Amino acid sequence: MKKNIRVTILSIFIVLTVFIIIKQSTIIYFQVKNINLPNKESRQVGDMSTHKWITVKKISQRYNISEDTIFKTLEITPDVGDEKLYIKDLEKKYNKTPEEMKNNLNKIIESNINIESDINIKGKKDE
């Protein structure tokens, strides 16, 4: 009798686990179906998953643009120390929407890409 109970309990657990696995697999199937594969644009400025964790100071160093220009592009009049705040914190502080910040950040990155490609073209011409 005791063995029978054990087998029954284990069987119930198996049914439950199989049910959970099927449910999770269906969820993953739809998630994979709906995901957008990364392209150059989404990798650079996509959902702001990385950029919201970067400070103006870092962006300034990376793209070699002054902090003032970045704040101007972000349409923010900064307080002292704002250059050390993450983009997500600036968003909150100055009541900006993520979309606004994303568009303005895009302008900075695109202008940098244009400058770099101009330099490359000029370099090739000089050669």
Place this chain on the structure above:
Amino acid sequence: MSEFSNLLIEYFRNYNIWFLSVIIILQCIGIPTGASMLVLASGAFAYAGEFNVTVLLLEVWFFAWLGDNIAYIIWNYVGYKILGRHYKLKGYVEPKILTAEVYLNKYGRRTVFLTRFVMGAMGPFVNAAAGISKYKLLTFSLFAGLGELFWTSLYLGLGYWFGDSWESIVPIVTDFGQILTYIAILIIILYFLIKSIKNKKSKS
């Protein structure tokens, strides 16, 4: 993203690889810390130019490997000390350790290797079993290192590939990990069920 995930990333941004290394080592020991998500994020930050991706890969790999070895050593020393103090527990656990020893001697290499990345959730248990059953440290270390290389490349690579959209892949990676854990649980339950049925038949 949960508050906890945001907190993890905030600390990671402040303390970089040092925070990541602590999180990875704790995860290897068996404390769920969200290391996979953080490694994925670090790959994305590497794409954004915050880290050198090759150096980051080597660092994450090293700390994951170190964590596995620390877990092994802890279970090797502490496991036996605990058992030595509690005789009742020793009597109960010792036959199971012997079974683990036989199993690891037979399938140890592939078990250690696969539980680093395919069945990641089982990793800490295998570390514990290997440590307590005194499985060969060199073999464990070698196959753990090899498995961790796959784990690191997979998560770091995904983060690097998705770049600024890395958060969109997190639910899929998390759910996929959960499915693998449920499959492992199913295999264990099936094993016990078959064992029970066999015992029942042999007795009748």
